Amino acid sequence: MLKAxxxxxxxxxxxxxxxxRMTSWSVRPGYRSALMAVDDRVLFWLSGDGRDGLVRGLWGEGRVTGPAEPWVEGEPGHWRRPADAERVRARVPVDITLFDEPVPHTELRAxxxxxxxxxxxxFGPNPSWVSRDQLARIELLLGSAP
Known part of the structure; x- marks a missing residue:
């Protein structure tokens, strides 16, 4: 799981x-990002408190398209502050499509x-992980399979 x-x-x-669609996402260099392999399924999670009108929950899914690699952001892109972009040390190539409607954390809890x-x-680092049991329950909401 990758999160924002x-x-x-x-x-x-x-x-x-x-x-x-997202084609790459920042990850923390380390054993977790090294475990990400081409064609692994990836979910996209939005954190936060929801005060900005963006609900916490699952916002997309897709696949890993390449191994995690060292990376330095050359452009600010959608980072809110230059310092946030400057903290990026690695990224993973992905093909993530955002859902038309997110799956709120309340539906996941249900x-x-x-x-x-x-x-x-x-506020843990990227990537995170999802157990097989959790994924099976998520698939009930998404109507999809790995």
Missing amino acids: NPAVWDLRGFLATGDR VGVHDMEVQRQP
Whole structure:
């Protein structure tokens, strides 16, 4: 699972461009990002408190398209502050399509998904992980399979 904090990365600004696909995402270098492999399924989570009108929950899904790699942001893109862009040290190539409507955290809790790492530690590093049991319950909401 990859996640975004709307206080750090401007999802609303990204959506305003009309784009619904993400082709890479920042990750923390380390064993977790090294475990990401081409064609692995990836979910996109938005954290935050919802005060900005963007609900916390699942916003998209897709696949990993390449191994995590060292990266330095050359452009500010949708980072809210230059310092946030400057903190990026690695990225993973992905093909993530955002949903037409996000799956709010309340719907996840309703099907028994209440203990994902992003729910327990919302400000942890990227990537996070999802257990097989959690994924099976998420698939009930998404109507999809791996």
